[in-house]
Amino acid sequence: MTETAAGLILHTREGVAYRFDPGALCLELLPTGGPEAPGGYEVMRTPADLAAWAGRSRLRVDPALVEVGPGDVERARALRDALWRIASAHARPATDVPAPQPASGPSARSEMSAGGGAGADVEIVNALAAMPSLAPRIEPGGGFGWGGPITGTRVLASVARDAVELFTGPAADRVRECAAHNCRLIFVDTSRPGRRRWCAMEHCGNRHKVRAHRGRA
Structure with a gap:
């Protein structure tokens, strides 16, 4: 697997490369592996x-400037695995996505969060979100940059804060799992209509179209 700032390029077992953009920083961490990874x-x-x-x-940090400590990799994997479980509890298979409706009320959101957002997983996210994150700044030339030390812990704190915003905000109702049975x-x-079904149209979406065409033939 290789990755780009515009999304992830996943190399499948069939040798097919395609672009996958999960739409949130915290979800970009999931395809790096873990017990739930395809x-x-x-x-x-x-x-x-x-x-x-x-x-x-999406952080677009210069890797050469990142100071990664001895425990950062272990923390990264723990955060990723917790996010897998929390995201899976929020996500519905895209085949089950109904027509767009008004956002769910607080009670519905709480029930969904309780399914996989309670206990140790949430504690992992909250603990990292409470740590100092990367500090954005305007560079001398007017561009975007990061100020202060760029450490592995600050990177993970930024990811955790993004997760808090995602899973407690209006977009939590739009967390989806690819509709392909093996993805x-x-x-x-x-998407504006809220009907995205596939991780990537050029991969799982295209394979579905091919199977559907063969079925009709």
Whole structure:
């Protein structure tokens, strides 16, 4: 698997490369591996892996500037695994997505969160979200940059804060799981009609179209 700042490029077992944009920083961490990852692979093994991911993510941090401590990789994997479970509890298979309706009320949101957002997983997210995160700044030339030390812990704190915003905000009702039966990738449906079904149209969506065409033939 390789990644880009515009989304993830996943190399499948069939050797097909495609672009997958999950729509949120915290969800970009999920395809690095973990118990819920399709194929059961692991990308986050070394400090260099965490620094490289930070550079390819929406954070667009220079990997050479990321100071990764001894425990940061373990914390990254713990955060990712917790986010897998929380996101899976929020997500519905895209095949079950109804027509767009007004946002669910607080009681419905609470029930969904209680299904996979309680206990140790939420504690992991909250503990990291409480730590100092990356500090954005305007560079001398007018561009965007990060101020202060760029540490692995600050990177993970930024990811955790993004997760808090996602799962407690209006977009929580648009967290989806790819509709393909053998794909568990999770994304935020940012489309206006709220009917996105696939991790990527050029991959799972296209394979569905091919199967449907063969079925009609």
